Amino acid sequence: MKMIRFPLGAEVPALGQGTWNMGEKSSRKQDEVRALQLGLDLGMTLIDTAEMYGEGGAEEVVGAALAGRRDQAFIVSKVYPHNASFEGAQQACERSLRRLKTDCIDLYLLHWQGHHPLAETFDAFETLRKAGKIKAYGVSNFDLESMEEALTYGAPATNQVLYNLTKRGIEFDLLPWARQRRMPLMAYSPLETSGREQAALLDNPGLKLVADAHNVTPAQIALAWVLHQDGVIAIPKAVDPVHLRANRAAADIVLSSDDLAALDRAFPPPRRRRPLDMR
Numbered sequence: 001m002k003m004i005r006f007p008l009g010a011e012v013p014a015l016g017q018g019t020w021n022m023g024e025k026s027s028r029k030q031d032e033v034r035a036l037q038l039g040l041d042l043g044m045t046l047i048d049t050a051e052m053y054g055e056g057g058a059e060e061v062v063g064a065a066l067a068g069r070r071d072q073a074f075i076v077s078k079v080y081p082h083n084a085s086f087e088g089a090q091q092a093c094e095r096s097l098r099r100l101k102t103d104c105i106d107l108y109l110l111h112w113q114g115h116h117p118l119a120e121t122f123d124a125f126e127t128l129r130k131a132g133k134i135k136a137y138g139v140s141n142f143d144l145e146s147m148e149e150a151l152t153y154g155a156p157a158t159n160q161v162l163y164n165l166t167k168r169g170i171e172f173d174l175l176p177w178a179r180q181r182r183m184p185l186m187a188y189s190p191l192e193t194s195g196r197e198q199a200a201l202l203d204n205p206g207l208k209l210v211a212d213a214h215n216v217t218p219a220q221i222a223l224a225w226v227l228h229q230d231g232v233i234a235i236p237k238a239v240d241p242v243h244l245r246a247n248r249a250a251a252d253i254v255l256s257s258d259d260l261a262a263l264d265r266a267f268p269p270p271r272r273r274r275p276l277d278m279r
Contacts, residue, residue, distance in 0.1 A: 004184045004232075008157060010106065013046055013233075015247065016044055017036060018235040019061065020058075020189075020237050022058040037069070045073050049075070049078075050077055050079075051078065051083070077100065077105050077108060081112055081116065093105065093108060093134065103132070105135070108134040109137065109138045109158070113141070122153045122154035137154070140161070141276065141278050142161075147174065159178065159185055160187075162276075162277040162278055162279055164189060164191065167192075170185070170276070172273050179230060179231050182231070184232065186234075187232050191219055191236055201218075207222060207266055214259075220249060223251075224255055225263055
């Protein structure tokens with residue numbers, strides 16, 4: 001599988017696992033745990049979660065999935081903006097560590113920018129890093145101006161943003177900016193999330209033609225397209241073992257220049273700057 005290297009040296013698979021909507025119902029927990037474990041078996045060792053997801057429930061699912069397997073996974077978690085003060089971020093991290101049943105989070109992100117000064121949040125992240133509670137830190141849902149501000153206060157390892165074939169706005173400015181700095185971006189919702197938006201993506205005739213040519217599903221081509229992008233990590237969420245295996249298979253699809261041109265016709269790249277898409 002294609003690997004992506006962070007500035008501080010950690011190397012992770014370009015295809016990880018998301019946990020949005022996990023941990024919300026106890027009746028689903030065992031299926032969610034098994035799904036994450038299957039993903040690990042398939043090589044999708046980066047697992048993305050957040051204290052927001054299920055109000056900590058998703059982190060508990062991750063902790064259960066990694067019992068006896070912590071060294072096989074690269075954990076990404078995120079702090080709520082309202083918890084991102086100097087003291088608040090450290091306390092939130094401690095709670096996440098307990099739920100995750102680990103003593104260190106590999107990558108800790110500010111979920112989106114809130115009212116606490118970014119300098120204060122990054123001071124907290126640095127304190128956590130020096131204490132061995134986190135290995136690296138970054139941000140999520142930051143546009144270009146916010147990223148430039150972030151660089152004045154610290155060294156974020158990544159920016160996690162909404163990115164897929166129908167949401168290509170970052171290609172105009174943010175993605176080239178990150179590539180110039182060798183900063184990987186993490187793409188959440190690479191297959192969209194809501195029923196209407198996902199249908200608009202997967203029912204596209206141009207996407208279907210490319211999928212038919214490869215004898216795979218439109219979802220696999222849409223995911224393969226994200227994975228094709230230089231310096232981008234995709235974190236789709238799946239619980240169904242069939243979907244998990246399909247996601248993993250998408251990482252092996254090689255898109256030709258003709259495929260890419262067809263997808264550009266079906267989903268035109270941005271010609272001007274756009275506001276950052278967010279879920």
